[in-house]
Amino acid sequence: MTGFTFHGGRLAEAMAHFGTGDDRWIDLSTGINPHGWPGADRLAVDWQALPDAGGLDNLEATAAAFFGADPDHVCAVPGTEIGLRMLGDIVPGPSIHAWPSYGTHGEMIAGSRAASPADLDRERAGTVILANPNNPDGTMIPPATLLDWLNAPRDAASWLVVDEAFADVLPAISVAGHVHDTRRLIVFRSFGKFFGLAGLRLGFVLGPREVIAQYRRRLGSWPLSAAALAIGAAAYRDAEWITATRTGLADQAAALHALLARHGLRVTGDCPLFRLIEVDDAAALFERLGRASILTRPFDYNPRWLRLGLPASEEGLHRLDKALADG
Structure with a gap:
């Protein structure tokens, strides 16, 4: 997994590594707001x-x-x-x-x-x-x-x-x-x-x-x-969107935190845009989630760390829940 440890967002590499499969990929590797500012197209x-x-x-x-x-x-x-x-x-x-x-x-x-x-x-x-x-x-x-x-x-x-x-x-x-x-x-x-x-x-x-x-x-x-x-x-x-988004991100981060806790995963670092967990073998968990078409962020300098950004939807949260349970 060496190629995934320097930056997040290497979705093309993940697809080549794990295969495309039938599921749409969920990229949790970047710590970027999954709900982009909606006015760009206008x-x-x-x-x-x-x-x-x-x-x-x-x-x-x-x-x-x-x-x-x-x-x-x-x-x-x-x-x-x-x-x-x-x-x-x-x-x-x-x-x-x-x-x-x-x-x-x-x-x-x-x-x-x-x-x-x-x-x-x-x-x-x-x-x-x-x-x-x-x-x-x-x-x-x-x-x-x-x-x-x-x-x-x-x-x-x-x-x-x-x-x-x-x-x-x-x-x-x-x-x-x-x-x-x-x-x-x-x-x-x-x-x-x-x-x-x-x-x-x-x-x-x-x-x-x-x-x-x-x-x-x-x-x-x-x-x-x-x-x-x-x-x-x-x-x-866009002050209205900014205020609502800060509140929404905090709520979504809390939901992710609770999901990880239900699976016995210890959160050792957090921000409203991501959670950092510590597990015995982060590489194995990274690979397991990757096989479920979920990309996360590992770190070569700490083999126990894995960072997860926010899923964009309830469906994404459910898929993460299922992938963690299937292990």
Whole structure:
């Protein structure tokens, strides 16, 4: 199962590995909202025109309002994966990254050292990179704690980099509103996870204006598609859908949690978009669910962990229930 342990969403590989069978595949491997923002199909996009600069300004201003940040400190990028990897050129090492977490965090700055989240507050030299909530265990660090780290005496060349890919479901933990020219704080936000439109490839970097200017120079004139500009701005303005979705995701996560508990599976990490379980042989459970056309996320660095995203429907929840019972 090695090919499935770096990123979720490898559905084509899963179909080749397990066979297609008669059942429609259920992808629980990504931690992405299975109920995407419903307005995308209603928006008219001019595919013949180059993306409009005014549209980019509008998107960034709308997103900034959603994040509680100043638009001058917000830059849209074609997915946070690209934004994170660009940072290594803008903020070179040394650095330390929380582990376990996203594999990208250990690759974005050459020579970055891994450390447990509990050890990060003792670091005073080098840039600190972490996710909040963390992936894959959902661990959350209170904003006040992060700001204490930021304000503690540190090496003059060090930054605090916070990947808030899952923060849209838990906005109270965000430090995006604290980004300022006087703080060595950089925050990343993802659009695709909460809004369920990961294929749009839209994300944001928030930082001091000197950092934002460097991103803009590297990204050039048309960093995003016209579709990303239109869909992103409209979705961030849909306050009614956002409020209802936060409530709905919490309810669906509770239902998944209860199902796992009924099967004696111990949840060791959680977020409204996923549950992390610990079992004796995660590889065997991954394979068993795969044979039932259900894709989950294993981890090569911990053979006891398996992460499950939210099923999109009651039918999906029932199929997961049955697959777990059939073991």
